[in-house]
Amino acid sequence: MNDLYPKIVTLLPAATEIVCALGLEANLVGRSHECDxxxxxxxxxxxxxANFPDNLSSDDIDVEVKEILADALSVYTVNREQIKQLAPDVVITQAQCEVCAVSLKEVEEALDDYLDKPVRIVSLQPNSLNDIFNDITTIANALNVTDAGVVLLEDLNERVDIIRHKLKYIDNKPTVACVEWLEPLMISGNWAPELVTIAGGTPILAEAGKHSPYVKWEDIKSLDPDIVLIMPCGFPIERTLKEIHLLLQLPGFNELKAVKNNRVYIADGNQYFNRPGPRIVDSIEILAEIIHPKQFIFGYEGSGWIKFAV
Incomplete structure (x- = not known):
């Protein structure tokens, strides 16, 4: 551990990835159950x-989480004793989504007047790509590695600019349905529509910077997207494959343009897309590979995404 920098506990995967990308992995003393x-x-x-089993179906997870939140309880529990023993200087959490990770309220209630020393709580609340990049700066400044933050952002912005430049004169912008949850159906919001746009697509049914909406199957069906990308939040590809039948059994699914043209894809919704950290740019590269395969090959196929033959 570098004694010049603080001891850090991160309570969401994206923050852990940001800290490591800034070169401070050695200063991490604790993590959330989801940081991998x-x-x-x-x-x-x-x-x-988590305050619910991790082997539930999509529908059961949705019901369980809604019941927990309706009772004004937290979806996650912070281990106060563990954090007290670790004695961090900085704890990084989020206030963006109570379902995605430990919330700011939960952390404040767990640590308030409990630790033996003052601890700085850094809370992230990203809704856009720019917010994510600003969070990197926020964390870099809080951890006294401002210069490392500048270098990291220069690299990430350069990768985004390469994609933008290559697509500058391409007029074909296929419509893309990014499915964030299978039952009930949700379309990816927040930064996802922006990522699709950068990668040369046209997002449907969700607005950039706004939370992911629940949608009806008829809404997707009526818009008949060119591409369907299935990327449930927190689900690796293998987990999604076990629940893909929820989509396949919907009336008229096989009549979709995306199905007829063999443009249905599954992406790793655990490692990518739903983690607002450095690998959000990997997510843009994945989208670019999927939407414009003749222009981009970054090497994510088979690990970050697969084509699903219906």
């Missing part, structure tokens, strides 16, 4: 847990 990248962070003490 880079692989080496898995050895850190776990400071949170």
């Amino acid at each position: 990248f880079p692989e080496t962070v898995k050895q850190l003490p776990v400071c949170s847990e």
Whole structure:
């Protein structure tokens, strides 16, 4: 550990990835139960847990989470004793989504007047790509590595600019339905529509900067998207494959343009898209590969996404 920098506990995967990308992995002393990248962070003490089983179906997870929130309870629990023992200087959490990770309220209630020393709580609330990049700056400044933040952002922006430049004179912008949840159906909002646009597509049924909406199957069907990308929040590809029948059984699914043209894809919704950290740019590159395969090959096919033959 570098003693010049603070001891850090991160309570959401994106923050863990940002801290590591800034070169401060050695200063991480604790993580959330969901933090799993880079692989080496898995050895850190776990400071949170979910208040529902992780083997539920999409529909059961949705019901369970709604019931927990309706009772004004938290979806996650912070392990106060663990954090007290770790004695961090900085705890990073989020206020963007109570379903996605430990909330700011939960952290404040858990740590208030409990720790033996003052601790700085850094809370992130991204809704756009620019917000995500600003969060990187916020964390870099809080951890006294401002210059490392500048370098990281220069690299990320350069990768985005390469895609923008290559698509500058391409007029074909296929419509894309990004499915964030299978039952009930949700379309990816927040930064996802912006990512689709950067990658040369036209997002449908969700607005950039706004929360992911629940939609009716008829809404998707009537718009008949050119591409269907299935990327449930928190689900790796293997988990999505186990629940893909929920889409396949919908009336008229096989009549979709995307199905007829073999343009249905599954992406890793755990590692990409739903983590507002450095790999959000990987997510743009994945979208570029899918939407404009003749222009882009970044090497994510088979790991970050697959084509699903209906």
